[in-house]
Amino acid sequence: MADGGLSIGQVAQRTGLSVHTLRLYEREGLLASEVRRDGSGRRVYSAWDVEWLANCVKFRASGMPLTTISRLAQLVRAGSGNEAERLELLRAHQRHITEQVAQLRDCLDLINVKVASYERHLTAGASGDPWHQQRPPAPQEHRIDGA
Amino acid sequence: MADGGLSIGQVAQRTGLSVHTLRLYEREGLLASEVRRDGSGRRVYSAWDVEWLANCVKFRASGMPLTTISRLAQLVRAGSGNEAERLELLRAHQRHITEQVAQLRDCLDLINVKVASYERHLTAGASGDPWHQQRPPAPQEHRIDGA
DNA sequence: CTAGATGCTAGACCGAGGTCTAGGTCAACG
DNA sequence: CGTTGACCTAGACCTCGGTCTAGCATCTAG
Known part of the structure; x- marks a missing residue:
């Protein structure tokens, strides 16, 4: 895989999540950036995606519900201007x-x-x-x- | 209520559990001693029951599954002779x-x-x-x- | 006596968070 | 070429821990 992109299987390995769960998380909007796809529709995760997912794993492990992570992801996805809300959520x-x-x-x-x-x-x-x-x-x- | 026995509603109040949940816990075998009943079939909880339930609440709050609490309750119910197993479970x-x-x-x-x-x-x-x-x-x- | 709490059982229902299956595409290997 | 393995989507299924309802009995206050 060029440019360090990872397949869903590889990401599963290094996050400890199952591929099923990774797809679930994506459907549920937990990802802060849209996952790229290769020529034949397969997911290609960037290093940043993996880092984000690692954070998600920590959030989950500390009891943050999927909906909250989703909201945070949404804010990050939306870009600058909502930092106060992100901070509030984190606090x-x-x-x-x-x-x-x-x-x-x-x-x-x-x-x-x-x-x-x-x-x-x-x-x-x-x-x-x-x-x-x-x-x-x-x-x-x-x-x-x-x- | 004589001798300090409490109704399910009173127990709900002081444990923070709902009456539904109290009945659920009983069905699931979480109680270490059988709950008495009054003349017309209503539950009468002893102070000890309440204390045990308060412990259950803590166990739950710390992530112990109902099945595990149930097992512990079962051991306690069974009386002496299984202390080692209880200890193992607690550890x-x-x-x-x-x-x-x-x-x-x-x-x-x-x-x-x-x-x-x-x-x-x-x-x-x-x-x-x-x-x-x-x-x-x-x-x-x-x-x-x-x- | 009657109304309104409170209790009872049995069992349906719910949301969260996964997990798995069916049916299909695709690339690589021998 | 055929097979193998990783991937795709859509959607069914599962466990856990409650929560709520129906239908009835009982208690208590006015």
Whole structure:
């Protein structure tokens, strides 16, 4: 392939997406630049396309829905003049990620406690089911609702 | 409701799940103890059930599939003797979360770069599209005239 | 007593995000 | 030449995790 263009198969290999998914993404408007085609209608991806797709993969992995990526792509495709909107979109996702990290840490705390508890249980011999420990009148943690 | 038993609606309120979802979770075997019923067949949740559900919510929020929660619930329901398996399951999810956090950080890095770049762009006046830094969209026309 | 919440079950429906198939084109290889 | 493999489109199909409806029973307040 001249000029560094890549076939869909090659792009699949280096993005980790399936060729099916690549075509889906294109249909859904996730690409920020139209994919070229060769003489017989086959897709030819530029290095820039691949780079963009790699970003898409990260966005997806961090929970950005296809529609949002599509909107971003649309803005980029539209060219200059909408930078503020792109920035807003990115900031929103930034916040979303931060929130996710907080939730993950929250769950991780819980799991760490349970894991430690089971490890104790297993190495020290049975001392009661860690998941059925009676909770004596406990210090009010973040109770969901006072009641 | 005597002895602190809660109705499904009350549980929905304090777990943030819908009553539909609560019934779904029960059908799918996510509950580690069978929910009691009152005289006329209505569910009566114990404080422990609610606590367990709150954990389920965290598990879900951290990407644990229903089937996995179900398996964990099943183990807990089965009682002592399978602690090693529970621990294994928890450790697997621990790893999964850690991996997710890494991915999120990875995406966050990317976004931070882009955000910074757009901020510069916007405050300092247009200086080129931050998303087209390396490769201007020079889509060299796909040949339409014969070869 | 009656209305209006709230609950019950069974099962249909939905959106997101893929994944796969059918049927066809094309280029290269032995 | 025929076959093989990568590619094309259109569209069906699938899983996951809910969400909602129908039709009925029960509780509670006025």
